[in-house]
Amino acid sequence: MKFFIDTANLDQIREAQSLGVLDGVTTNPSLMAKEGITGEKNIIQHYFDICEIVDGDVSAEVISLDFNGMVKEGKILAALHPQIVVKIPMIEDGVKALKYFYDEGIKTNCTLIFSAGQALLAAKAGATYMSPFIGRLDDISTDGLSLIQEIRDIYDNYGFETQILAASVRHTMHIIECAKIGADVMTGPLSSIKGLLKHPLTDIGLAKFLEDYKKGN
Numbered sequence: 177m178k179f180f181i182d183t184a185n186l187d188q189i190r191e192a193q194s195l196g197v198l199d200g201v202t203t204n205p206s207l208m209a210k211e212g213i214t215g216e217k218n219i220i221q222h223y224f225d226i227c228e229i230v231d232g233d234v235s236a237e238v239i240s241l242d243f244n245g246m247v248k249e250g251k252i253l254a255a256l257h258p259q260i261v262v263k264i265p266m267i268e269d270g271v272k273a274l275k276y277f278y279d280e281g282i283k284t285n286c287t288l289i290f291s292a293g294q295a296l297l298a299a300k301a302g303a304t305y306m307s308p309f310i311g312r313l314d315d316i317s318t319d320g321l322s323l324i325q326e327i328r329d330i331y332d333n334y335g336f337e338t339q340i341l342a343a344s345v346r347h348t349m350h351i352i353e354c355a356k357i358g359a360d361v362m363t364g365p366l367s368s369i370k371g372l373l374k375h376p377l378t379d380i381g382l383a384k385f386l387e388d389y390k391k392g393n
Contacts, residue, residue, distance in 0.1 A: 180202050181366060183365065190229055195369070202341075203226070204237050205237060223257070224256055224257055227256075227259045238250055247277075250262040254277075264284050264287065266289050271298070272301075283304040284302075286306045290313060298338060299334075305338065305361065306339070307342075308327060311346040313344075324359055327340055345363060348371035348374075350368065351364065
């Protein structure tokens with residue numbers, strides 16, 4: 177399972193990278209704005225800065241809603257750095273853009289997936305990654321993890337190569353459950369990744385080891 181961090185905060189990305197388990201980064205316009213990154217030139221530079229920190233794929237989102245606009249933006253983003261993955265919304269023109277970029281050999285991440293049908297279209301169009309937003313489904317009393325399972329079953333039935341990128345991960349148990357189901361990738365905040373480190377018995381055991389060591393000195 178690949179671990180992506182979902183942020184535009186460079187310090188958090190560096191910290192995640194330093195753990196040695198980070199495989200990539202996802203971002204979006206909202207996360208950019210949260211860090212005070214606005215304006216096309218600044219956003220482009222920020223994507224480049226992220227690519228210089230991590231070794232893996234970095235999703236960079238288009239903001240156009242029409243095919244021609246997506247293609248134009250996507251080409252600019254893809255040319256920025258070899259690690260860039262063009263992030264495309266799940267709308268009709270987005271599906272067309274996914275197919276276009278697939279034919280051009282440009283990696284894509286189809287975002288804002290909330291149904292198995294949308295996931296099927298993304299795979300048929302050749303998306304590299306497909307991002308179901310499990311946390312947002314949970315927010316409206318719908319089981320986001322069940323969607324991951326549905327998509328896993330469908331993709332396995334037909335051998336689709338599109339990777340299931342579990343997005344809107346909110347906490348550590350989301351990661352564990354996605355791993356059990358077989359999601360290819362998860363993306364979430366640094367806190368959810370670092371949460372995997374924690375267990376009270378680890379802390380108790382370590383304290384006991386140190387206590388016993390001091391007794392012998």
